[in-house]
Amino acid sequence: MQNFTIYGNPVIHSKSPQMHNAGFRHIHLEANYQKTLIEDGKDLKQNFIQNNIQGANITVPHKEVAFKDADQIMGLAKEIGAVNTYINEDGKVIAYNTDAPGFMKAIEEFGKIKKVIILGAGGTAKAIAVALKEAGIKTTVLNRSKNRLEFFRDLDCDVFSWDDFICEDYDLVVNSTSAGLKDDSYPTSVEMLEDILNDSTYAMDCIYGKMTPFLEKAKENRLTFKDGEDMLLYQGVLAFELFTGVKADKDLVESMRQGLKEA
Ligand SMILES: NC(=O)c1ccc[n+]([C@@H]2O[C@H](COP(=O)([O-])OP(=O)(O)OC[C@H]3O[C@@H](n4cnc5c(N)ncnc54)[C@H](OP(=O)(O)O)[C@@H]3O)[C@@H](O)[C@H]2O)c1
Structure with missing residues (x-):
């Protein structure tokens, strides 16, 4: 079972778990995406590594500290100075910003x-x-x-x-x-x-x-x-592709959209 999460404060209202879990079900991947409340952003990287999280999203107010603490920053995130996605590559934290694309x-x-x-x-x-x-x-x-x-x-x-x-x-x-x-x-x-x-x-x-x-x-x-629904959906779809290595087709995107709409 692969583990994924979203870090934020507050994080209780996040719809990312239902969106990503719908995507995992669609591709039949044994994975679970949950929510993790992090009060002090400085604890985020350690939580990610110690709990062997495969991939994570980061939301308000931790995107800047997540940028500073990452081992490697990819793409446009370097200019933005904030990241919303962490990938665990053998204990190394690779960070992206999928809000922009x-x-x-x-x-x-x-x-x-x-x-x-x-x-x-x-x-x-x-x-x-x-x-x-x-x-x-x-x-x-x-x-x-x-x-x-x-x-x-x-x-x-x-x-x-x-x-x-x-x-x-x-x-x-x-x-x-x-x-x-x-x-x-x-x-x-x-x-x-x-x-x-x-x-x-x-x-x-x-x-x-x-x-x-x-x-x-x-x-x-x-x-x-x-x-902003499509913006939320597509940052999630792009993160999902990084999490799983699966290129999202129309059906996968639609299943994630339906996940987002779950009550
Ligand atoms: N759809 C998505 O995927 C998605 C993703 C991220 C964020 N969002 C949404 O985007 C919005 C901004 O998020 P953020 O993280 O950029 O927030 P942020 O960093 O706190 O920035 C808030 C901005 O809003 C301005 N502002 C706040 N209240 C205002 C008011 N009553 N009148 C005019 N300006 C006001 C602030 O101006 P000052 O500088 O003057 O204070 C500041 O420029 C939020 O509503 C959030 O829910 C959506």
Whole structure:
């Protein structure tokens, strides 16, 4: 039996176990994916090695410490400075970030995107911005406060806080703030949001499973929109491929999506 887990704090609400366990059942792999609450991120690597975990996902707030403690960092994670996936290779911890390619996969259905504005400048925004810049897409970041913008300036994004924002036209507007997650707030002022959505075509919220005020406004402005379910699904699918070495086909992806929807 191979063991997998997700580390976070809190982790109780994570849907990753039901998504991955559905995938394991689909490929008939004897494996179990569970949740592990880790309070101090410094304990994560030791827990992973000592319990002989084959692979793990890492969620808030441990993605940065997991990056620092890994033995080897792969791909875009080097630029992002955060990882969400650990693989155990004979006791060596190999770390990846699948949030970034998961996001790119989630926006594929929008077709050719040339210009994106990201609302928010937290950990998720970093992964998204690195992925967009890597794909040669012009990226603007708008955040409530100024203090998180340096990372994005260094990445050669256009950066604004609410105080100095100059609106342009965008193909895609992404809400990566937590506004709307547990409240009914907008990620910017209503006027600013109306301005941004006015000439944009697509909208995506990283929050999943609910029609946020941001998505309501996108709908009102006749944008094509989606929530964060596909982003969550595809970061999971990409991690699953790393865990198992199995390339996910359509049926496997669908079984993981169904797993995600289990009550
Ligand atoms: N679908 C997925 O797979 C997926 C994956 C990861 C995260 N998410 C979602 O993405 C969101 C962000 O996560 P994160 O890890 O990047 O969080 P984070 O690092 O804590 O960053 C939060 C960001 O939201 C901004 N913010 C918070 N409340 C706000 C408000 N009321 N109005 C405007 N801005 C506000 C913060 O601005 P300041 O800098 O001014 O504080 C900051 O830029 C969460 O809702 C999370 O659930 C989804």
